[in-house]
Amino acid sequence: MSLERDVRRPVRSVLTASRTALAASAALVLAVVVAGPASAEAYRYWGFYQWKDGAWVLASSGPASVTPEDGAVDGWRLAVSGETTPPRPPRAPGDFExxxxxxPAEPGRKRVAVVVDYGLAEEETSGQALPQPRGACAVVDADASSAQVLAAVASVREExxxxxxxxxxxATGCGDTVPEEPDIPSPEPTVALQLPGGTPEATSTAQANETTTPNPAAAENTDGAANTDEQSSSRGVAVWSVVGVLVVAALVLAALVTRRRRGAGEDV
Known part of the structure; x- marks a missing residue:
């Protein structure tokens, strides 16, 4: 009986180790799969853009860190955007003139044009009527930031x-999460701005060019979407590689247990 217990003890240890390894392997596979292709989140927020070379470019810094020059154009757009959504700049061109x-220009001060696009009614779920996109001319100190430029022509709520x-x-919220990304055409149709003096902006040369000239920011985001698809594909390959390795490890452990059992039976 003592010999039989001594033989069974290493077999039982191997079985326990095998079960532990398989449980850990299953947990690892589950963690990798769950962390893999997750659903993309989208957010409703005001995007800050700058008009450069005839197109809107997403600002690389926050408005408090940007000091626009005289004759510059800042753009603001409320929109729902996610990981696969191209940048959604204002739907009107930044026509400074x-x-x-x-x-009129003032000595020691600068003029900065501001385009404010309040977005689409279906994306603003509070039910309030959205104002028409508008253009405003801020006359501010020469060293004013884009945040101060915006505050000079609009009321701003910050957090x-x-x-x-x-x-x-x-009316409420700040950068809220939205269940899914909207199905928005790219590029979006242009809109007329309500200009100082109460007259809507006529279709200008810049606006006509806007409908035919690709937006560099949108092209850059398209490349980003392609990279995202490539990363998702690579992640899927990596998941199945891990699964394959774990299956092989489980088979090796099973073979080891079987060999130990046969050896123990022969010794007895």
């Missing part, structure tokens, strides 16, 4: 340095 042409609302749009 159309916005600030009737505002921790993030622009949450412009002119009370949206």
């Amino acid at each position: 159309a916005i600030c042409g009737g505002t 921790n340095g993030l622009v949450c609302a412009i002119d009370s749009v949206p």
Whole structure:
């Protein structure tokens, strides 16, 4: 009996180790699969853009860190965007002359045109009526930041340095999560701006070019979407590689247990 117990003890130890390894392997596979292709989140927020070389470019810094020059154009757009959504800049061009042409320059101060696009009604779920996108000319100190430029022509609600609302749009919330990304055409149709003086902006040469000239920011994001698809594919290959390795490990452990059992039976 003592000999039989001594023989069974190493077999039982191997079985226990095998079960532990298989459980750990299953947990690892589950963790890798769960962490793999997750659903993309989308957010409703005000995007900050700058008009450069005839197109809107997503600003690389926050408005408090940007000091626009005289004659510059800042753009703001409320939109729902996610990981696979191209940048959604204002739907009107940054025409400085159309916005600030009737505002005289002042010594020691600068003029900065501002385009404010309040977005689509279906993306602003509070039910409030959205104002028409508008253009405004800010006359500010020469060293004013883009945050100060915006505050000069609109009411702004901020939280921790993030622009949450412009002119009370949206009424509540700040960078809220949205269940899914919207199905929006790219590029989006252009809109007319309400300009200083109450007249809508006529279709300009810049606006006509906007419909035919690709947006560099959108092209860059398209490359990003392709990279995202490639990363997802690579992640799927990696998951199945891990699964294959774990299956082989389980088979090796099973063979080892079988060999130990046969050896123990022969010894007895």
